[in-house]
Amino acid sequence: MATIRVLDEQLANQIAAGEVVERPASVVKELVENAVDAGATTIDLTIEEGGLNLIRVIDNGSGIQPDEVETAFQRHATSKLLSSADLFRIASLGFRGEALPSIAAVARVECISSPTADGLGYRLVIEGGTIKHQGPVNSQQGTEMSVRDLFYNTPARLKYMKSIQTELGHISDYMNRIALAHPGIAFTLRHNGNELLRTPGTGDRLQVIAAVYGTSAAKAMLPISAETPDYNLNGYISKPDLTRANRNAITIVVNGRYIRSFLVNQALLQGYHTLLPINRYPLVALEIGMHPSLLDVNVHPSKMEVRFSKEPELRALIEQAVRKVLGRDRYIPEPAAD
């Protein structure tokens, strides 16, 4: 019989990476969410070759203390959770302390960060979980994370990567969603030198909708807002004459987190009911706010699924709000333009 041993940290990180870092878009998601959590007002993403060569996120957020940069790359190291009670009232996007060590286990990572505007920062280079260099460096306030050669040391995962276009599609989709979720942050996305997204960061969600879906789509959106003592809604839904063949233009944001939810989708579609043509779906950017204790985000490592405490109340709120905005029963579709 083989002896039972505790995995060493590097191996444990590689295993966690299998779950947390599925593809380049997962790295983008983790790095951008860290920047959002750091209170950044500008977040710039540069990628090369669908993210397999380079993913670089630059933010102007709080930065990391020089003597904490190395710690940030340790497993289960986080500044966002202090006690188990915090786990039941999570207000940040991250909390697992897994992203940085997982990414660093399967790529070459350079982190430059400064918590101050005095030009002094700290730089750490870590490759495949091994620290190659660290020390003081000149830096503006905020954090710059560069992830190169993703999966260079896990050829089995690399083999599963799809075309550059497919990986770029996942990244671009995520950036659109997080920008819709945070209209107060100015986002840019550049791929191989081409700018693919730029949002103004004014706090106006309709401007983000215009940046993502175009100005004519933005003109066909209706504002929605409603609340109960437990939940509040706000955002935009499209008039029934602006639809898509799939649900991909439905963005649901819960306490600042872009999530997937069957329940919310169903409630939205129930609200439209027969106003939607068969197999057509609306454009939606809906933010749902609630006290963090009413939400369980610790369902899956990717944090894309959540559990709501009072499902029937939320479902009814959404359905009725959509109905009201559309003036259902009174609504007469505009003649199709050609």
Ligand code: ADP
């Ligand atoms: P988590 O986000 O779950 O805390 P991560 O591994 O993603 O775990 O990050 C570890 C820690 O590193 C964070 O808790 C935070 O303190 C720090 N950190 C990471 N990225 C940034 C950033 N862009 N700006 C400021 N601090 C950061």
Ligand code: MG
């Ligand atoms: Mg994180």
